[in-house]
Amino acid sequence: MTALKNDRFLRALLKQPVDVTPVWMMRQAGRYLPEYRASRAQAGDFMSLCMNPEFACEVTLQPLDRYPELDAAILFSDILTIPDAMGQGLYFETGEGPRFKKVISTLADIEALPIPDPHKDLGYVMDAVSTIRRELNGRVPLIGFSGSPWTLATYMVEGGSSKDFRKTKAMLYDNPQAMHLLLDKLAQSVTSYLNGQIMAGAQAVQIFDTWGGNLSAAAYQEFSLAYMRKIVSGLIREHEGRKVPVILFTKGGGLWLESIADAGADALGLDWTCDIGDARRRVGNQVALQGNMDPTVLYAKPEAICTEVGRILASYGKGSGHVFNLGHGITPEVNPEHAGAFLRAVHELSAQYHE
Ligand code: CP3
Numbered sequence: 001m002t003a004l005k006n007d008r009f010l011r012a013l014l015k016q017p018v019d020v021t022p023v024w025m026m027r028q029a030g031r032y033l034p035e036y037r038a039s040r041a042q043a044g045d046f047m048s049l050c051m052n053p054e055f056a057c058e059v060t061l062q063p064l065d066r067y068p069e070l071d072a073a074i075l076f077s078d079i080l081t082i083p084d085a086m087g088q089g090l091y092f093e094t095g096e097g098p099r100f101k102k103v104i105s106t107l108a109d110i111e112a113l114p115i116p117d118p119h120k121d122l123g124y125v126m127d128a129v130s131t132i133r134r135e136l137n138g139r140v141p142l143i144g145f146s147g148s149p150w151t152l153a154t155y156m157v158e159g160g161s162s163k164d165f166r167k168t169k170a171m172l173y174d175n176p177q178a179m180h181l182l183l184d185k186l187a188q189s190v191t192s193y194l195n196g197q198i199m200a201g202a203q204a205v206q207i208f209d210t211w212g213g214n215l216s217a218a219a220y221q222e223f224s225l226a227y228m229r230k231i232v233s234g235l236i237r238e239h240e241g242r243k244v245p246v247i248l249f250t251k252g253g254g255l256w257l258e259s260i261a262d263a264g265a266d267a268l269g270l271d272w273t274c275d276i277g278d279a280r281r282r283v284g285n286q287v288a289l290q291g292n293m294d295p296t297v298l299y300a301k302p303e304a305i306c307t308e309v310g311r312i313l314a315s316y317g318k319g320s321g322h323v324f325n326l327g328h329g330i331t332p333e334v335n336p337e338h339a340g341a342f343l344r345a346v347h348e349l350s351a352q353y354h355e
């Protein structure tokens with residue numbers, strides 16, 4: 001394997017010294033980039049990009065070619081590949097987001113769900129990881145990812161995106177045993193899926209708990225965090241002679257940072273609703289932090305973007321342990337030049353916080 005030319009992302013996740021604060025953007029390959037829209041048109045649709053390793057590799061590298069400041073690449077795929085591999089039949093309705101042909105509603109449905117084999121059932125993702133790793137040729141580390149069991153369960157039970165998670169919450173309170181069986185099957189599936197990505201070449205992994213923040217404090221512990229903890233304890237933590245850092249991102253998890261920090265991961269992703277300096281004081285030395293600029297700041301002019309980057313860097317303060325990111329994914333309406341101004345500002349303004 002080629003040596004890494006830029007490892008400041010991995011170093012910051014392990015709180016090792018860096019020259020400047022590393023940066024990447026959630027959803028950095030996506031619709032705000034004209035080159036992404038062109039590749040998607042060529043492939044036919046979004047899932048065809050995901051299922052073809054050459055296309056997945058091409059779009060993963062597009063933001064890196066455009067922005068030399070990016071310190072990490074993230075696998076181009078989707079969190080809903082797992083329910084698809086469990087037999088639910090994922091499809092995307094234009095303008096409507098993800099949908100499933102088969103929805104999970106009863107205990108019998110859950111009992112019938114298989115645990116996917118990453119190589120047999122999700123081989124296209126493993127191939128995408130190894131293809132991207134080869135093409136990156138050591139430029140920056142590659143991040144693998146998965147959804148959290150709770151976040152995946154919301155899509156599986158609702159049959160797609162939802163505003164209120166009516167069916168999933170009803171199942172959680174009416175039939176907690178059924179919900180626990182579903183989450184347990186998902187935790188097993190996610191563990192072997194992420195381990196497959198690590199063996200195929202992912203150098204760090206992130207668990208997206210996009211909807212954990214929608215739970216009550218008690219339900220978050222029992223139905224989301226407990227399963228992420230279980231996954232983290234089953235992950236391969238060292239590969240190719242290097243630590244493989246794990247990042248947990250619960251959107252809306254700001255009230256529970258102490259307990260999330262205790263789940264065994266190396267880093268926490270923060271959304272923009274908490275102050276990163278406060279978060280640092282609360283989690284102490286236990287984990288690194290990733291985040292947390294409000295993605296809508298990118299609608300403002302470059303000058304305002306730089307001011308906000310400077311404010312977040314100052315709030316975190318001196319020393320390693322911070323990976324700069326947005327507090328959630330970049331949106332399709334963002335001007336690509338504004339994203340470039342954001343990335344440059346992070347490197348330019350952060351040198352003063354490192355020795
Ligand atoms: O960060 C990256 O660049 C990696 C790629 C990535 C995608 N989805 C590509 C994608 C990642 C990490 C995801 C994760 C994902 N997928 C999440 C959790 C992430 C988060 O932001 O919290 C969720 C909830 C999903 C499910 C999903 N996939 C939805 C709800 C949608 C529709 C969203 C929309 O805005 O229409 C998708 C589609 C999707 N996944 C797109 C991309 C680039 C857009 C598809 C297109 O090109 O039309």
